[in-house]
Amino acid sequence: MPETITPMIGFIGGSGVYDLDGLEERRWVRVSTPWGEPSDEILTGVLSGVRVAFLPRHGRGHPTPPSALNYRANIDAMKRIGCTELISLSAVGSLKEELPPGHFVIVDQFIDRTFAREKSFFGPGCVAHVSVAHPVCPRLGDALEAAAREIALPLTRGGTYLVMEGPQFSTRAESLLYRQWGCDVIGMTNMPEAKLAREAELCYATMAMVTDYDCWHPDHDHVTVEQVVKVLFGNAERARALVKAVVPRLGAPRGPCPAGCDRALDHALITAPEKRDPALLAKLDVVARRVL
Numbered sequence: 001m002p003e004t005i006t007p008m009i010g011f012i013g014g015s016g017v018y019d020l021d022g023l024e025e026r027r028w029v030r031v032s033t034p035w036g037e038p039s040d041e042i043l044t045g046v047l048s049g050v051r052v053a054f055l056p057r058h059g060r061g062h063p064t065p066p067s068a069l070n071y072r073a074n075i076d077a078m079k080r081i082g083c084t085e086l087i088s089l090s091a092v093g094s095l096k097e098e099l100p101p102g103h104f105v106i107v108d109q110f111i112d113r114t115f116a117r118e119k120s121f122f123g124p125g126c127v128a129h130v131s132v133a134h135p136v137c138p139r140l141g142d143a144l145e146a147a148a149r150e151i152a153l154p155l156t157r158g159g160t161y162l163v164m165e166g167p168q169f170s171t172r173a174e175s176l177l178y179r180q181w182g183c184d185v186i187g188m189t190n191m192p193e194a195k196l197a198r199e200a201e202l203c204y205a206t207m208a209m210v211t212d213y214d215c216w217h218p219d220h221d222h223v224t225v226e227q228v229v230k231v232l233f234g235n236a237e238r239a240r241a242l243v244k245a246v247v248p249r250l251g252a253p254r255g256p257c258p259a260g261c262d263r264a265l266d267h268a269l270i271t272a273p274e275k276r277d278p279a280l281l282a283k284l285d286v287v288a289r290r291v292l
């Protein structure tokens, strides 16, 4: 008999999304992990009868830049508190004319250009290679699409998110290069987040909220924080409406993920049991508990 999972929907709120409203049994909870401290306390509560958790990715008040985020602690903490799926709400720049500020994109691919971050829970003493060929859970994508259409958000389903290191925005040459690569949007945070969610066997999807045209567009000034923030105020309101619309669609008890996100480690571990490092295995207590 396949296991029945009672979902707890986790949200990781990006720039401009530092809180969730409308929760019952609302409580900010401190969660420590073997990987260090997450960005902030995690807000837990109940929305439409469904358990939810919310982590402000950069911390409340936005003290932490993309490269200094402890992505491993964030993902571990969300799983540790009971999340079964993760939805990222992220501000992005647009690399396509037809994705103007105010538009929403359910991305389904990433190009990871980050280079100064811890990208795996595994390493010497326990080597694992998961597939991220399809980094986004289609079931979460379907739920996000249905919810976004219900509240009439301007929406595109599918797109490639270029993840840059930052914190500076791109040069014009870089922006033009990413357009040539066929990328749709650009941001600084969703990798290694999506890779780590896969290693932790959590379903993951991103709702990207376009705030600017980066710096490639001949008719628009280059992106500034001021501009991002201005658009974000509108977007953040709509992001909250999206959360309220998506949660009931994901809340029912369910079987295993049809795409296999929750079994990503089934064929990933390659280190022989007798060669595994007990100290690392102890840190993997929650992330890899199903297979260790």
Ligand SMILES: CSC[C@H]1O[C@H](OP(=O)(O)O)[C@H](O)[C@@H]1O
Pocket: 013, 014, 015, 016, 057, 058, 066, 089, 090, 091, 092, 187, 188, 189, 190, 225, 228
């Ligand atoms: C404030 S603009 C740059 C900043 O916004 C995005 O963050 P998030 O994905 O957490 O919404 C982008 O990735 C940068 O970190």
Ligand SMILES: Nc1ncnc2[nH]cnc12
Pocket: 091, 092, 093, 094, 164, 169, 170, 186, 187, 188, 211, 212, 213, 214, 215, 223, 228
């Ligand atoms: N143009 C841009 N580049 C990188 N991250 C962003 N976040 C929002 N706009 C961005």
